[in-house]
Amino acid sequence: MKALTFAFKALWHRKATSAFSALIWALGLLGLAITSRLETNVEAQLTRTLEGTDLLLVAKGSPTQAILANVFHVDQATGNISRAEADKWLSHPDLKNVRRLAYGDNFQGVRILGCDSATWNHVPVQTLEGRWPEAAMEVVISEAVAKKSGLQIGDTFHGSHGTVDDLGDHDHHDYEVVGIASSPAPQWAEMIWTPLESVWAVHEEAPEEYTAVLAAIPNPMTRLMLPGQIQRTSSLMAISPAMEANRMVGWMNQGGAVLRILSVLLTVIAALSVFLLLQSHIREHLSDYALVRAMGGSWGQIAGLVLGQNLLLALLALTLTYTGLVLAYALSSTWLPQGVLLYGDLWWNLGQDLPWLGLTLFLGLFAGIGPWIWLQKIPLHRALVDS
Amino acid sequence: MSHVLHSTELTVDLDNGKRLIFPELQLQKGELVLLQGASGSGKSTWMHALAGLLPIASGTIHIEGQGHLESGKKPPKQWRRNGLSFMPQRAFFWNSLSLKGNLDLAAWCKGLHDANADLETLGLTDKTRQAAHSLSLGEQQRLSALRSFLGNAPVLLADEPTASLDDANAEALMVLFKKHSADRAILVSSHDQRLAPFVDRIIRIS
Numbered sequence: 001m002k003a004l005t006f007a008f009k010a011l012w013h014r015k016a017t018s019a020f021s022a023l024i025w026a027l028g029l030l031g032l033a034i035t036s037r038l039e040t041n042v043e044a045q046l047t048r049t050l051e052g053t054d055l056l057l058v059a060k061g062s063p064t065q066a067i068l069a070n071v072f073h074v075d076q077a078t079g080n081i082s083r084a085e086a087d088k089w090l091s092h093p094d095l096k097n098v099r100r101l102a103y104g105d106n107f108q109g110v111r112i113l114g115c116d117s118a119t120w121n122h123v124p125v126q127t128l129e130g131r132w133p134e135a136a137m138e139v140v141i142s143e144a145v146a147k148k149s150g151l152q153i154g155d156t157f158h159g160s161h162g163t164v165d166d167l168g169d170h171d172h173h174d175y176e177v178v179g180i181a182s183s184p185a186p187q188w189a190e191m192i193w194t195p196l197e198s199v200w201a202v203h204e205e206a207p208e209e210y211t212a213v214l215a216a217i218p219n220p221m222t223r224l225m226l227p228g229q230i231q232r233t234s235s236l237m238a239i240s241p242a243m244e245a246n247r248m249v250g251w252m253n254q255g256g257a258v259l260r261i262l263s264v265l266l267t268v269i270a271a272l273s274v275f276l277l278l279q280s281h282i283r284e285h286l287s288d289y290a291l292v293r294a295m296g297g298s299w300g301q302i303a304g305l306v307l308g309q310n311l312l313l314a315l316l317a318l319t320l321t322y323t324g325l326v327l328a329y330a331l332s333s334t335w336l337p338q339g340v341l342l343y344g345d346l347w348w349n350l351g352q353d354l355p356w357l358g359l360t361l362f363l364g365l366f367a368g369i370g371p372w373i374w375l376q377k378i379p380l381h382r383a384l385v386d387s
Numbered sequence: 388m389s390h391v392l393h394s395t396e397l398t399v400d401l402d403n404g405k406r407l408i409f410p411e412l413q414l415q416k417g418e419l420v421l422l423q424g425a426s427g428s429g430k431s432t433w434m435h436a437l438a439g440l441l442p443i444a445s446g447t448i449h450i451e452g453q454g455h456l457e458s459g460k461k462p463p464k465q466w467r468r469n470g471l472s473f474m475p476q477r478a479f480f481w482n483s484l485s486l487k488g489n490l491d492l493a494a495w496c497k498g499l500h501d502a503n504a505d506l507e508t509l510g511l512t513d514k515t516r517q518a519a520h521s522l523s524l525g526e527q528q529r530l531s532a533l534r535s536f537l538g539n540a541p542v543l544l545a546d547e548p549t550a551s552l553d554d555a556n557a558e559a560l561m562v563l564f565k566k567h568s569a570d571r572a573i574l575v576s577s578h579d580q581r582l583a584p585f586v587d588r589i590i591r592i593s
Contacts, residue, residue, distance in 0.1 A: 002495045006484070013483030291479045294440060296468030296538070297496035381435040384475045 003304030004312065011309055014281065021277050022313050025270035025360070026320035031263025032356045033325055035256045040352065042252060046245045049187060052097055052122065054217040055227060056239040057086055057210075063239045064248065070101055070212035071241060073111060073187045077103055080209035081236055089230055094222040095215040097122065102199040103211040105159035110145050112159050112175070112192045114199030119214075123181070123188050129153065130179030136197035140179035144190050151177050159202065173202045267359065274313055275367035278306065282371050289375055290383035299376060306375070307368040314364030318357065389451065391416045391541040391572045392437070392471070397446035398458075399436050406444070409433045412590070414542060414572035419564055421586040422576040428592050430576035431476065434546045437574075438473040439466045451541055468497050471542035476550060478531035480519035487515040490534060497538040504533045508563070525556030529563055536567050543573045549582060561585035 011018045049071060058066040061078025068075035080102075090098050099122055102114035113119070120132050120140070130153045132140055141151055151157060156174040175194060183189070200208045217223040223240070230238035282289065292302055392414040399407045407429045414420060424430050435441040437448055439462030448456040453470035454463040467473060480489045490502035506512045509529050514522065519530060528548055535543055545564070549557040557579065564573050565585055575582065583589060 002491070006481070006488075006492060006495070009483045009488065010481070285481075287479050288481050291475070291481075292492070292496055294438065294467065294473045294475060295493050295496040295534075296465075296472075296498075298464075298468075301496065379441070381432075381441040384435075384440070384477075384479070 003301060004308045007305050007308030008312055010281070010305070011312055017277060018313060018316075021270065021274050022316040022320060024273060025267065025313070025317035026324060028263050028265075028267030028270050029317060029321040029356055029360060030324040030328075031259055031266060033321055033353065034328060035259045035263065036352055037325075039253065039256050043249055045186070046249065049185065050241045050245055052216045053214045053241050054223050055095070055213075055215045056241050057081060057089065057213040057215075057230065057236050058239065060235070060237040063237070063244050066212070066237065066239060067241050067244055069103075070214065071187070073113070073191065077211045078237070080211055081213075083208045083210055085234055085236060086210050086213050089234070089236075090213065090215075092222075092226070094217055094219045094226070096218055097216040099214040100196060100210050101212045101214070102196050102209065104199045104203055105161055107145075107157055107159045107175070107192055108149055110141075110148075110190050110192055112139070112194055112199070114194055114196040116196060120181075120193050123183050123193075124185050126182045126184055128179055128181045130177075133178055133193070133195050133198075136195055136201050137173065137175055138178045139175045139192050139194040139198070140181050141177055141193075142189060142191045143180055143182035145192060146180045148190075153177050153180065173198075267356075267363070270317070271363035271367050274310060274364065275370060278310060278368060279371045279374070281309075282306070282375055286375075286378060286383045290378070290380045293380050294384060302375065303372050306372045307365055310364040310368040311361070314360050318360060389416060390414065391451045392448070392574075394437060394448040395446045397433070397436055397448070398444040399432055399441060400444045401432070407432055409436070409446075409592070412437075414574060416541065416572055417569055418587045419568040419573045419575070419585065421582050421589045422574055422592065423578065423583075423589055424576075424592040425578055428578075430578075430592065431546050433592070434473075434544050434574070434576050438471060438544055440473070469538065470540060471544060472535035472538065472540045474531055474535040474543065474545040474548060476547040478524075478527040480527070480531075482518065482520050484519070485516050486511060486519045486522070486530065489519045489530075490537070493534045493537050499538055502537060504537060506533070509533060523556075525552055525559060528552060528556065528560055532560060532563055532567075539570070541571050543567075543571055545573065545575045547577055547579075548575060549577055549579050554581065557581055558585075 053071060056066060056070060058070060058077070059079030059081050065075050066078045069077040086100075089095075097118060099119040100116050101119065103111060104114065105112045117132065127143075128140075130140070141149075146152065149157075155177045157177075158174050175192075175198065181193075196210075217226060227238035227240050230236055289302055289305070292305070390413045392412070394409075394412040396411050397409040399409070401407065409429070422430055422433070432441065436443050439456050443456070443458045445458045450466070450470040453466060456462045456466060463470070481492060484492060487502070490504050494500070494502035506515065509526065511522070511526065511530065519527065522530065532545065532548065535545070548560055552560065558581075561582055562585070564575065567573070575586070
């Protein structure tokens with residue numbers, strides 16, 4: 001313990017260089033920590049969100065965009081599909097939990113989602129004040145929307161054309177709030193649910209259309225065959241979200257791998273800088289260590305002083321890393337959509353963190369062993385006489 | 388009086404190929420001995436060899452209760468911890484530590500729990516938090532001596548302790564040595580003629 005006190009004071013004496021080394025080290029570790037957390041979290045969120053959705057029928061376009069718009073509700077839809085054409089497929093006996101969506105309008109930038117009861121039954125609801133809609137033009141708003149807009153049950157409002165942008169008011173059609181729901185799922189954090197009929201009524205001049213149809217296919221063979229069959233025989237685009245998600249995770253993992261390699265490089269460079277820092281410190285303070293030997297200190301005690309400095313630097317780097325994780329988490333709430341978490345395990349996930357925690361301590365100690373061995377080769381009397 | 392240190396004739400080979408031979412030496416408990424010789428006569432080399440900081444080519448050094456230091460062998464484990472204290476020519480301190488911190492470091496090196504040093508005698512009690520290197524040269528040398536008294540080793544080797552001190556500080560240091568020589572043997576190497584009146588015995592080397 002005494003060795004660590006003396007080691008700490010030696011580091012404190014050169015605090016600027018010590019802090020800089022720990023900072024570089026922490027940046028490398030932060031890269032590793034965030035990458036591993038992001039990968040785990042995004043994959044888990046994707047799996048959770050796509051659960052029960054094996055088929056997505058949409059207008060032709062980008063499959064990724066279609067999934068983002070109709071499953072994650074964050075992008076513009078690829079277009080609308082004919083209700084008649086889609087309904088032909090919805091009677092397929094292997095399709096379960098069919099959910100029909102029709103986008104069209106927004107209220108103060110919040111999407112008004114026309115959907116059927118199967119959709120809101122699919123929403124993981126934490127609390128529901130009031131009730132779900134029973135007739136056209138009734139809506140349930142999410143808790144965040146209620147807070148943001150001040151709307152309460154019984155209030156009415158009218159939407160604007162377009163899912164996000166204000167392209168003109170539908171001021172002859174008032175929506176009535178009949179419920180306020182809160183959901184832990186980020187894609188439902190800011191949403192207004194209304195029956196499909198509301199959207200069709202507001203756009204009475206247009207034919208009745210869906211934006212998307214989502215369904216579960218418990219039968220694995222149908223799950224495999226049906227999307228292709230729909231694609232070949234209709235103008236609809238049939239997507240298997242799980243396969244698309246796998247592709248997205250694959251891309252992400254590739255990006256993560258690059259970030260991980262860069263982080264490992266940064267960590268190794270930091271360890272090298274810690275090694276050089278210690279080496280040059282020992283060269284400059286050779287007489288300090290010779291004095292310890294001259295006063296009766298053992299090589300074990302000198303190891304405590306030398307390795308202790310690196311161990312403390314490693315601990316400082318780990319502290320800075322966790323501080324960085326907290327800061328990134330706090331800052332992410334300002335630029336990520338509401339309810340989306342940068343990572344779930346903010347503080348401590350020993351199983352996940354163990355590899356780089358171990359790497360840090362190993363590098364810290366390893367970077368100290370060289371200077372310690374070098375020190376033993378220096379003739380003590382020369383160190384005392386020459387200094 | 389018994390011998391606390393007994394060294395046979397010692398041979399030390401230097402890096403430049405020179406070989407130095409030192410005569411037999413005996414130190415007794417309670418004596419303050421001056422090792423006198425001109426600059427470059429090998430006083431420091433002898434002191435370093437006795438302390439086990441410099442390998443000896445031939446000869447044996449014995450310290451009471453600590454065993455033998457022989458040529459070709461490392462000093463016994465507790466040689467500098469319990470057997471002898473070595474006070475280098477320059478008063479080295481860890482700049483990162485305060486006066487008290489440096490005493491604690493010395494105590495830790497000697498395996499002691501506390502550094503019970505008599506700072507009051509040196510008038511340093513109010514400077515314990517001050518950096519050791521900021522003390523005056525005389526104070527530094529006296530502190531360095533005080534540090535070497537820690538652990539009560541039976542032998543103290545002080546290498547040129549008064550080299551850069553004025554008369555007053557040199558005298559203060561020798562008074563300190565005299566006081567602490569009662570229960571140990573102290574060997575002071577110096578070419579300084581001012582020290583002669585303070586010591587019990589003088590060994591001259593050329």
